[in-house]
Amino acid sequence: MTEQRRFNRAGLILNPVFQYLEEEDRYLSRRNRPKYRFNLIGAGIIGQEHIRVTLLEGRATIHGVYDPNPRSIIAAQREAQKYDPDLNLVIYDSLDAVCNDPAVDGLIVCTPNSTHIDVIHTVAAAGKHILLEKPIATTVQDAFTIMQLAMQHRAVFQVGLQYRFKPQYSEALYEILERKTIGQVKTIGMAEHRMPFLDKVGQWNKFADYSGDTLVEKCCHYFDLINRIAQNRPKTVYAVGSAAVNFADFEREGRRSDILDNGMVIITYENGVTANFNLCMFAPMFYEELVVCGDLGRIKTTEHEDFLPHNRPVTQMEIATVDDRPSRMTQPMYPALIQHSGHQGGTYVEHVEFVDQIAGKPSRAASAEEGFWAIVVGAAAQASIATGAPIVINDYLEQMGLML
Ligand SMILES: NC(=O)c1ccc[n+]([C@@H]2O[C@H](COP(=O)([O-])OP(=O)(O)OC[C@H]3O[C@@H](n4cnc5c(N)ncnc54)[C@H](O)[C@@H]3O)[C@@H](O)[C@H]2O)c1
The missing domain is CATH 3.30.360.10 (Dihydrodipicolinate Reductase; domain 2)
Structure with missing residues (x-):
C-alpha cells in the first residue's frame, strides 16, 4: 500500500481494537514508515494542530520541536503520543539546532506573528521545505521581504492560509x-x-x-x-x-x-x-x-x-x-476524524498539499x-x-x- 492516507486508514491505525494484532498481521491498520520528517518551531495551539494532522496524514512525521515555553513542549509531546504512542520528540534548545538537523526534511513555523520576520531568516538559510503560518508578517514591508526570500528559496515555501x-x-x-x-x-x-x-x-x-x-x-x-x-x-x-x-x-x-x-x-x-x-x-x-x-x-x-x-x-x-x-x-x-482534527479539516488538507508539493506534485496551497x-x-x-x-x-x- 503506497498511499497511507487513502481509505480513511488513520481511523483503523488509531483504533485500539486492533492492538491485539501482531505487526505482521496488520495490513489496512498498519502504520507506514513516514517518508518525510518535519521539525516544529513554536508548539502552541496551532503547532499542536500541525503535529496532529501530520501524524494523521501519515506520509510524514514530526521529528522534534523548539519552543522556549516548557508547557508548550509538554503539550506537544502529549499530542504526538496520542497519535503515535512510540513517538518521542527531539527537544531542541535553539533555533539554529531545530533548523539544521540533517535528519529533517521540512520546518513548520508556528511562532507568534511578530517573530516570523526574524525566525524566517534562520529557517530559510537551512534550505529545507517550509510551512510558515499566517500572517507571514505583521507589516507590509516585512511581508514583502519574506515574499522575496520565498521566491529565492529552492525548496517548497508554503503559507498557512488553509481556510x-x-x-x-x-x-x-x-x-x-x-x-x-x-x-x-x-x-x-x-x-x-x-x-x-x-x-x-x-x-x-x-x-x-x-x-x-x-x-x-x-x-x-x-x-x-x-x-x-x-x-x-x-x-x-x-x-x-x-x-x-x-x-x-x-x-x-x-x-x-x-x-x-x-x-x-x-x-x-x-x-x-x-x-x-x-x-x-x-x-x-x-x-x-x-x-x-x-x-x-x-x-x-x-x-x-x-x-x-x-x-x-x-x-x-x-x-x-x-x-x-x-x-x-x-x-x-x-x-x-479529519473534519474534527482542526479548522474543519482544512489544516489536514493543507498537509496533504504540503507533502504533495514536496513530492513535486502541483498544489492549491x-x-x-x-x-x-x-x-x-x-x-x-x-x-x-x-x-x-x-x-x-x-x-x-x-x-x-x-x-x-
Ligand atoms: N492557520 C491558522 O488557522 C492559524 C490558527 C492559529 C494560529 N495561527 C498562527 O500560528 C502562529 C502561532 O499561533 P498560536 O495560536 O499557536 O500561538 P500560541 O501563543 O498558542 O503559540 C505560540 C508558541 O510559540 C512559542 N514561541 C514564541 N516565540 C518563539 C520563538 N522565537 N521560537 C520558537 N517558539 C516560540 C511560544 O512559546 C508558544 O508556545 C501565529 O502566527 C498565528 O497567527 C494560524
Missing part, C-alpha cells in the same frame, strides 16, 4: 473557479462573527505590534479567499472599525490591549469585482459566511457553531443558478505571494480606519518604496 481547504470553501472555489457554475464573478461578500480572541502564550494577540492587528492577524484568511475568488489585485480599500467591546480592561505588563474587535471593509479590484468583509468579534458563536454573485448565479457558504441545543450542520453550501443549470444545497464535509497580498488588504484596511480615507493600493505600496 481555502475548509470543506465549504474548497467546494465553493471549485464551483466558482473550475466549473464556472455562477459565470463571471461580480461581487463577493464575506463575514466572520465570533467570540473574542482566545488566550495565547504571552497574550501576543491582544497587541497590534505583536499581531499586526486584527485585520492582518485574523482576517488575512478572508482576504486571501476574496483575492482568490476575485482572481485579481486589489485596487482600493476603504474600512471602518473600532475596539468596541472586547478587552477593555485587559492589561499586561502595564500595557492596554489596542486591537480592533470589529470592522467593515470594502475592496475594489482592477477587473471591476467588488467585495465587502464584515468582522464582529463579540458574537456568542463561530460563524463564517461567503456570498459570491456572478452573472449566472450565486453561491453562499456558511460555517456555524453556536453552542445551542440543535443539530444544524456546521458547514453548508447553497448554489442558485439560472434556469438551465441545476441549483443545489449541500453540506460539504470530510470524514469525521497558498504561496508567499498570496500571503503578501492578503496582508496588503488587511494593512490597507487598518490604514483606512486610522485615517478615515480610502486607500489606493498602488499609491500605498509606492509610498513604502514597494514597486510591484
